[in-house]
Amino acid sequence: MTHPIPMTELWRGPLLESLHLGHAVICDDTGQIVRSWGDPNAIIFPRSSAKMIQGLPLVTSGAAAKFGLNSEHLALACASHNGAAIHTDRVSAWLDHLGLAEPDLRCGPQEPQDMAARDGLILADDTPCQIHNNCSGKHCGFLTVTQHMAAGPEYLEIDHPVQQACLSALEETTGETSPAYGIDGCSAPNFATSLMGLARSMAWFASAADRSDRASDAAQQLTAAMIKHPELVAGESRACTELMRAMQGRAAIKTGAEAVFVAIIPEKRMGVALKIADGTTRASECAIAAILVSLGVLEADHPATRTFMNATQYSRRGLECGVIRPAPGFPG
Template structure:
């Protein structure tokens, strides 16, 4: 059996009122546009579960299965971890509806929307959790649509031996350039495939460097053209992609984040404690300092806010998260 992730090095600290309050350890892999690793911190070689950072590759497999989305926005929601905002629910319904399916076919767990305003609206209306609101319902709707397009059993689409899941495995192995190290069950109930941070970064480099019009490029372009669908109004992926056109960003649970830019390369991060607050700053720092990603003057305020997120005491900023790359 392939060895599991072994842990990383000190990559970030939280400073409150001039005092170092917390430390984050993790690992980083940076690849160039050709997918060759140019830098690594910690364990960039052993597999991790990328969780939702695998979604762009899963969306690519859906296209390869024969799914033709009704719009590029529908393709984007298939690669998203949405927040249950109305714009997200509209797209999930579109994917299902064009495939002749409904919410009852989804096999992700019921949940409340992740966006606070959307969640409050649902609760105020007296509603409870629904599968539609779950942040992976876009991926699940795309999987169902791919099954409908290919003539595969939609009732078993989460089974690792289902034709769609086998195609996803082959797609992940092709893009990462390595064998899947482990197969687990993701939080949404679908299979999650373990690959190294190096392989993950390589895959994202290949998505953004793919020739225009290819399925790989379609996935990257759809997500970049619709960043609000990828993780919502307040989400870091939306904020990064809106501030830096051309950037592809996708976070995952348990402290994983991957970002890539054409002509620059990609950075993949795993934070050892599984927390998400350090993953975005560390990934962005790695791609700007090691990868050489240029930040236009007009984007610097938003990028700086993502690179050095504030720590608050009461309602005032009293410190920041500081990356240590």
């Protein structure tokens, strides 16, 4: 087995304080590896980086069309959002449109990452609910498919038609049989795949315009929705949102818990998947930025890039104290 390789460094003064190792793969539209680092066959849980794949049945089943969903709904279905008002208001409206309410969700409550929303709850002496969960958009997508299928309300059960449709979508786009599943933070099944399989899936999304089948049309719609609404996919100051804005439509990117990151690059018909071995998000954000720069779809000196890659670290008094940057030779 190939070991993970150095990808991201954190320097403090003259010393290397932290080193993050990982694996990454770039695949082309034929599903072949263009370049890889570490072990392309590493089996991982894609976590929330798979939300576009989980969103495919929402479109291919006809549920999105039946319920009149637009690009904002599709972006939210792919989102790991901050729980800001722009997210929760839309999730609430989506549930209402379905004739459902917050208790119909199965994602669990979560404190919003958005500071204004968090402070608002505190000032109102209120507590977070499931609508604040960063995955509530994905779960609204699950509920939409559930209603369309006239399936049971426990849509997170592994044998539920919605989850079986998600498994089929993952296996068809990765070209692999998933070897296992785990339970994600939002309580949904998360199906394991190889890093190469995940990159192959992203390349399949990236090359969807070259095909005319229903699944490829769905992939185009989901990718376009993410690119059109980067603020709904994550939120202000988040890497997904800021880097997609910086690329101005050239790529859709998505993070996943435990330092997974993927990219869909339509103009190159390529997909990227990476995983930082120790699960540190700052390292995956730096690494994906470095790969996107190397592929020519992200400017190295863009302010958004410099927030996550070659980013100066400051003390709480504003003194320069370090830098987070790609490891020497990565991506090369």
